[in-house]
Amino acid sequence: MSLVDPSRVAVTELGFGEVTRYARHLSLPGFGLEGQKSLKASRVLCIGAGGLGSPASLYLAAAGVGTLGVIDFDVVDETNLQRQILHGSADVGRKKTDSARERLLDANPNVSIEVHDVRFDSSTAMDIVKSYDLVLDGTDNFPTRYLSNDVCVFLKKPLVYGAISRFEGQCTVFAPHLGGPCYRCLFPEPPLAGTVANCSEAGVLGVLPGIIGVLQATEAIKLLAGAGDSLLGRLVHFDALKAKFREFQLQRDPDCPVCSASPKITAPVDYEVFCSSAKNSKSMNANIPEITVEDLKARLDRKENLVLVDVREPFEWDITRIPGAVLIPLGELPSRLSELNPADDFVIQCKSGGRSANAVQFLQQHGYSKVSNLAGGILAWSDRIDPSVPRY
Ligand SMILES: [Zn+2]
Numbered sequence: 001m002s003l004v005d006p007s008r009v010a011v012t013e014l015g016f017g018e019v020t021r022y023a024r025h026l027s028l029p030g031f032g033l034e035g036q037k038s039l040k041a042s043r044v045l046c047i048g049a050g051g052l053g054s055p056a057s058l059y060l061a062a063a064g065v066g067t068l069g070v071i072d073f074d075v076v077d078e079t080n081l082q083r084q085i086l087h088g089s090a091d092v093g094r095k096k097t098d099s100a101r102e103r104l105l106d107a108n109p110n111v112s113i114e115v116h117d118v119r120f121d122s123s124t125a126m127d128i129v130k131s132y133d134l135v136l137d138g139t140d141n142f143p144t145r146y147l148s149n150d151v152c153v154f155l156k157k158p159l160v161y162g163a164i165s166r167f168e169g170q171c172t173v174f175a176p177h178l179g180g181p182c183y184r185c186l187f188p189e190p191p192l193a194g195t196v197a198n199c200s201e202a203g204v205l206g207v208l209p210g211i212i213g214v215l216q217a218t219e220a221i222k223l224l225a226g227a228g229d230s231l232l233g234r235l236v237h238f239d240a241l242k243a244k245f246r247e248f249q250l251q252r253d254p255d256c257p258v259c260s261a262s263p264k265i266t267a268p269v270d271y272e273v274f275c276s277s278a279k280n281s282k283s284m285n286a287n288i289p290e291i292t293v294e295d296l297k298a299r300l301d302r303k304e305n306l307v308l309v310d311v312r313e314p315f316e317w318d319i320t321r322i323p324g325a326v327l328i329p330l331g332e333l334p335s336r337l338s339e340l341n342p343a344d345d346f347v348i349q350c351k352s353g354g355r356s357a358n359a360v361q362f363l364q365q366h367g368y369s370k371v372s373n374l375a376g377g378i379l380a381w382s383d384r385i386d387p388s389v390p391r392y
Contacts, residue, residue, distance in 0.1 A: 002038040002226035003158065004133055009034070012041040012066075018110055022064050035225035036064060040110075042224045045069040045132040047120060047148055049100040051209030052162045052216060053138030054086040059217040060136075061104040061111045065224070068104060069132055071116035072096040079392060083206040120144055122268035125151045134223060136160045136216050142190045143271040149174060149183035151268055153259045158223055158232075159183075162216040167205050169212035172235040172250065173219055176259035180232035185253035190271050208240055288360050289372040291347055293380045299347075300324060306345045311359045312378075316351060320389050322381055330355050333362060342368050349374040349381075351392075 002009065014036060019026065022036050044065050046057045049072040061068055074096050076087045091099035097115035104113050118124050121143075129135060129151050137148050137159055145163075152159040158175040161183065174182045215236065222228045235248045257264040291299075299306060310317060310325040317327045328336050330350070340346070346368060350356040353376050360373045374380070382389040 002035075003223050004038045004042045008041040009038050012037045014040065015110075018064070021108075021110070025063070030227050031225055035227060038225050039064045039221065040066040042134070043067040043069070043132045044134050044136060044220055044224070045071065045129060046136045046138055047071050047144065048138035048140070049084070049086055049096040050074070050080065050138060050140065051083045051164065051204065052213040053100075053136070054084045055210045055213035056136050056138060056162075056217040056220070057100065057104060058086060058107055059214055060220060061108045061113075063217075063221055064108065065111060065221075067112045067114060069114040069116060069128070070097055070100050070104070071118070071120055071128065072100070073117065073119050083204065083209050085210070120147065122147065122270045125268050126155070129157060130155050132157065134158050134160065134220055136220055137162060138213065138216070140164075145183065146190055146271055147268055150258050150265060153177075153182050154266075154268075160216045160219045160223075162209075162212045164204055164208050164212050165202050167208065167240045168238065169208050169240075170235055170237045171212050171215040171219065171231060173223070173231045175232055176252065176256075178232055181250045181252040182256060182259040184258045184265075185256045186250065188253070188257050205240055208238075211238060211240070288357050290375045291372045292375055293383075293385050296347055296374055296381075297385050304345075306347055307340070308347050308349060309340070309359070310349050310378075311356050312350050316392070319392050320378065320382075322349065322378060322389070325349065330359055333359055337366060340368070345370040347372055347374055350377045352377040352379050 014022070025031055025036050026033055042065055044060055044067070046053045046060070046068065049057065049070050053070070057068060057070060076091045076094055076096055076099060078092050080087060081089060086103050087096065087099045095117060097117045101113045101115050104111060116128055120128070125147050135148060135152050135157050137145060139145055139148065149159060152174065153176055156177040158173055158178065160173055162171045163169060174180060176182050219231050223230055233250050235250055237246045237248065252259070254260055308322060308325040310321060310327050311330040311333065313329050314327065328339070346363065348356040348359045348363070348371060353373060356377060357373045360371050363371045378389060379391060382391050
């Protein structure tokens with residue numbers, strides 16, 4: 001059965017052009033005119049117009065979802081284009097919501113596009129989600145993932161979940177009100193800051209969000225049209241290198257902090273300060289001494305006695321580096337402490353300042369007193385000191 005309110009489907013008609021456009025749906029057994037009218041009557045929110053949101057929203061628009069909400073706060077960056085096919089080369093620097101709206105309306109002008117160019121946080125999430133029938137999670141960060149889960153549990157909206165990393169991805173449907181688990185049934189609390197690499201640090205095969213995002217769109221369409229068996233209570237995992245799909249059964253946690261009979265969490269929570277995101281490194285690192293890229297440049301020019309330690313991974317070092325730095329990847333730091341003299345003056349640097357802040361903390365705990373974090377990392381160095389250093 002479709003999860004769209006039947007009274008809305010009953011008053012929905014397809015126009016002449018729509019009958020032609022959706023002809024291949026109308027002839028599908030178990031879908032047909034009723035399924036198409038349900039899609040047209042439905043309202044779907046896509047959180048994120050990035051890797052997963054791009055293919056998912058394009059297929060949802062093409063399929064004839066009546067109203068598609070797109071929420072994103074970012075602008076298009078050149079490093080997005082390898083996988084975020086909503087956006088083209090000419091869109092670099094534009095708001096993602098602007099290029100998304102144009103591309104989706106071109107795919108299907110019958111769809112009403114609602115863009116939300118705001119930060120999805122505890123103050124905005126409930127209001128945005130409540131008017132939609134279903135939410136598709138296309139985010140790559142933990143604060144938004146936990147927030148969208150909790151808000152969907154509170155408002156009884158199915159959440160079509162997708163996640164990708166490197167060569168692997170997974171997809172499922174979270175909907176405790178329909179009998180399945182929620183995200184917190186599996187992972188009750190977010191990971192500690194700095195313990196999980198985000199997409200930009202870990203890398204991702206460009207076609208992978210295409211596969212997972214289209215799986216998400218498929219699940220959304222099935223739920224909206226009332227067709228087939230959804231991934232409720234099942235998680236599909238895809239390994240691109242092995243070309244293998246595997247399925248896992250998921251159970252509800254009777255002690256889940258948000259969807260159990262006696263939940264501990266009953267209102268939206270912002271996890272920004274706890275989670276691993278370069279944008280948040282400032283707030284979580286209040287007690288960590290920082291140095292700006294301008295200060296570092298001046299000190300290097302004066303040939304001051306300082307040791308610049310780069311804690312990124314070797315593949316990042318191969319892409320680019322700051323002259324004079326020494327490479328000690330964060331994971332090797334504990335075993336290579338003997339290479340660092342506690343009497344020296346250290347500046348620690350990574351890509352954007354998150355991992356290096358953890359390294360500074362670690363060194364402080366091990367008796368290094370003259371350690372500071374390079375704010376903004378090598379990206380800030382590229383922005384403000386040396387534009388020949390490539391951004392990645
Ligand atoms: Zn739960």
